[in-house]
Amino acid sequence: MSRFRNLLLAATGVAALGAIPVATQAQQTQRPQAQSQAQAMQPAAKKTGLGRIAHPDEVxxxxxxxxxxxxxxxxxxxxxxxxxxxxxxxxxxxxxxxxxxxxxxxxxxxxxxxxxxxxxxxxxxxxxxxxxxxxxxxxxxxxxxxxxxxxxxxxxxxxxxxxxxxxxxxxxxxxxxxxxxxxxxxxxxxFYDDDRETTERSFWKKEPCMKNCKAEPAKITGRARMLDVTPDSKTGPKVD
Amino acid sequence: MTSKFDDSAQRSRRAFLRGAAATGATAALATKAAAQAAAPGKPDPLITDIQDWNRTLGPGVDAAPYGKPSPFEKHVVRRNVPWLTADAISSINFTPLHELDGVITPNGVCFERHHSGVAEIDPTKHRLMINGLVDKPLIFTMDDLKRMPGRINRPYFLECAANGGMEWRGAQLNGCQFTHGMIHNVWYTGIPLKTLLDEAGVKASGKWIMPEGADSAAMTRSIPIEKAMQDCIVAWGMNGEALRAEQGYPLRIVVPGWEGNMWVKWLRRIEVGDQPWHHREETSKYTDLLADGRSRRFTWIMDAKSVVTNPSPQAPLRHKGPNVLTGLAWSGRGSIRRVDVSVDGGRNWQTARIDGPVSPLSLTRFYIDFDWDGRELLIQSRAMDNTGYVQPTKDELRKVRGTNSIYHNNGIQTWLVRGNGETENVEIS
Structure with missing residues (x-):
């Protein structure tokens, strides 16, 4: 790739600059919530000519x-x-x-x-x-x-x-x-491919429970403190 | 217990006073107050006395050409759990989630995971190769990449698939930094990977890509071409500045919503192939061993998850009366639709208030403003995403996965807040 050709391409880019701000503004008004995943990536219009061919020894x-x-x-x-x-x-x-x-x-x-x-x-x-x-x-x-x-x-x-x-x-x-x-x-x-969307289908719930979801009050069944493996565990805080 | 959230401020205030009297906490209250404010009826010497900083000059503008946090924030640091790994070079540390707010993680406290330590690379000596099933194998310098058209900025979370991996068998580490801190959320600047792949020209047989790191671990992962073309980024910037060395300076790949191990740092090469490579990090690691001894592979997506960051074991409740409960929610399948919070171990739930941007594949911040009367609380949060996925309980997860899978533990976390405010990581029935 010659330096000359790179310069030419850069010049073409500059010439096109006048048209860019409009599109950029339109894009910005979409950000961040409204933009969907599919919209997030603009297709590369054409080759930029940037980079160079890899030498076989490099590969x-x-x-x-x-x-x-x-x-x-x-x-x-x-x-x-x-x-x-x-x-x-x-x-x-x-x-x-x-x-x-x-x-x-x-x-x-x-x-x-x-x-x-x-x-x-x-x-x-x-x-x-x-x-x-x-x-x-x-x-x-x-x-x-x-x-x-x-x-x-x-x-x-x-x-x-x-x-x-x-x-x-x-x-x-x-x-x-x-x-x-x-x-x-x-x-x-x-080994088998990820099947969460079928084997864990039950995690896709329409409306989870909000009130009186358990018959009994929750009981503590395990405590991190009993293991005492946290770095620099400290004693309890003071509360006012 | 949920009704406490619904109380009017006045009612809550009365409840708080009753609670204080009942537990005889008045003495503790006075001791603590001295450190923070004047005793009732007496003027606060912090106001009536002239302090050093009221009188003298501070450092000038040249004292810190690159600024650091206040010295009073020096405890806000990444932490390591030394027993987790054989050494600190091929190891992991954790983001101090309980000390942060909003949705963006400051660059200096983004958790780190290296397999051969932090590579130090002069960007003028860095090269990116695209090879394999392409029309033209290409080499790019950093300058080339920064001249590419179509530069983008996107906020994405990066979560290690092993985040929470120490908690499969039960509550183990006392702090959300350690249970949930293998995550960060930053703005990435770069170019779509698609731009580079199009430049090289992917052959019709090219179905997978393999990013590779330039460090001495030469990390590799297989990524389907659809994902590579959809939203992967070749990024050199994070939160407006260059990538930190420990995050892959000068170049990394961003794989939104997918497990952090795939986000290869110090990115030097992308190979296009017709099948996956089945390398170490996608066979011996990052596969999910289930109870029957079989294993799921290619479990790339990070399911919806949330955690209450305050209160949490490293950030206990210190005051009765008004308090702010806050936390983070995220989903690798889309955006967060709702977060519910329970203070009675999941019997009753209330929908939290979300503040800040709700951006797909990015952290979402939630809050509940509440009055605490000194009662014991069992705090949980439950995230829902826009695909209808509801964060499962730990027991629901274990029922499907057993306890040997290490990765993808997105179960609901429970914090026990005791009457003295002390907060602990617990498991409940």
């Missing part, structure tokens, strides 16, 4: 995302064995030697069969629907505080090791771009 540098269908997986591979060594130095301090978590950092392994219990343990093996999510996330954001420091082979290896910690692959397994889609996570089938 490659940032577009690292991976999808469940394997789209975005880079060439490479890594073994459980290689992953174990990397995991112990790069991951175990927060996630625990066996993915059990250290402190309050996320658990990565275990928790199978816990999802309908009182204390569900949501790990890659017990909860996550797709292995691609782990690969994508490790590659973009791990290790914590040193993102983007792992090679693609290292990301494959660590992913393989985390799958191994969840008993999803064997000890001698090597994960690669080619065999990635053979790995299925056990909980994939239990």
């Amino acid at each position: 490659k540098a940032w577009d690292t995302d991976v999808r469940p269908d394997g789209h975005g997986l880079p060439p490479g591979s890594g073994s459980v064995k290689a992953g174990e060594e990397l995991y112990q130095t790069q991951c175990a301090a927060c996630h625990g030697e066996f993915g059990e978590s250290a402190g309050r950092w996320p658990m990565l392994a275990g928790g199978a069969g816990s999802l309908n219990r009182e204390q569900p343990e949501k790990t890659i093996g017990s909860f996550w629907p797709y292995a691609s999510t782990a690969f994508d996330y490790i590659k973009r954001a791990m290790p914590y505080g040193n993102s983007r420091s792992l090679s693609d082979d290292e990301v494959y290896a660590i992913t393989a090791y985390v799958l191994f910690l969840n008993d999803l692959v064997k000890e001698d397994f090597t994960l690669s771009k080619e065999n990635f889609l053979t790995v299925k996570l056990p909980n994939q089938g239990t």
Whole structure:
């Protein structure tokens, strides 16, 4: 995009300025209540010519995302064995030697069969629907505080090791771009799209109760104070 | 108990006096009064004595080139709940709702949620890429974006889907800052995302977009193209000034009415794709685990919700007689149509007075002016939006969702106000 063309476009914009205030005023009188969602966005009339074409290397540098269908997986591979060594130095301090978590950092392994219990343990093996999510996330954001420091082979290896910690692959397994889609996570089938508008239809009431809505006076069944977990809880106030 | 709201001022005043005598609160009344005003019949030394600020000069216009709140307001700050997260870098803090009024959240107290701390980005070094299923992958500088036609300003609330997430199993945190403070409401300045997508030319197969952050968490979420084209904004301004660093300076995406996690900060890239990416923040997080062990995904919309901000545990009642009850209501499905308030734990309700703008997908402020006679109160508020959705009770929610879902807890909050004004987060039958 030449600087000259940008200037020309800007000049066209200036020429059109005379017509703008009328529309702007009309818009302002609509704001804020009367304007509907649909009206809120004016369609872009035509191309502005602003911005420039992205260089393929720029897209490659940032577009690292991976999808469940394997789209975005880079060439490479890594073994459980290689992953174990990397995991112990790069991951175990927060996630625990066996993915059990250290402190309050996320658990990565275990928790199978816990999802309908009182204390569900949501790990890659017990909860996550797709292995691609782990690969994508490790590659973009791990290790914590040193993102983007792992090679693609290292990301494959660590992913393989985390799958191994969840008993999803064997000890001698090597994960690669080619065999990635053979790995299925056990909980994939239990996710379903938002259905609140049908399953919670009863929350759309025409006219809620206003008088004598409960037969009995309300009784207190739980109190935050009993737990005493609020930061800097203070004693009661003085009232005049 | 609701009848108290309907009392004439005179009747209420008498009720207050009876209440004061009955509880023997006269002594406390006198002690407190000394700090605030003259004892009855005596002149107030704050008036009769010359105070320092009556006599001396204050700082000049150059003392604070960027102004801060009065030092007497230094308690009005965001607060963290340290036990919630492993560290303070990948963590959350809370807006002090009980100290604010109106509908706009001041920039400095808008709650923060980061996954890798606050990225510090020189705006001249920031780039926004649009790529994927587009005719032309494009790169924009901040200057480019600010030259785009069609700049808009809109007020929207941003609520974290986990707001109230600590309360699923019962009353836990004592203060609306902690139970409801993962929300803020500001004016955004920017351009419709549609403008940028049109500039790049979305291919017919482009059904989803994925915003991505430039921080070291490189946050990503999948958003349907319809929403992206409808009302999403690429914003660089909040409340008339540049975004705060902790809110994504220099650029963030605004996804009105939808959960805050999708409003990617430090926005550096938008990819267009033909299916969702199922990334970490939309699979392992921000999915709603139900009692049967199955999970809802893509629960983007924030349902109607409200909370009484005053009184609340951090803002107890301090006076009998006239008091102002106030709170906030909002809905990710539209605008607030009505807010009802109960002081007897939901047996009887009264419609609150709304003041200020009632703007879709934005906070709405409500009030009830009342006289308090020292009686114990169980205060609740109930929001209704213009789709007919009525904010459910916590028990109604638990019946459908169980207690493991973490996200989207929009149940009715109950505050217990005791005879001494102390206010507590409680659950009721």
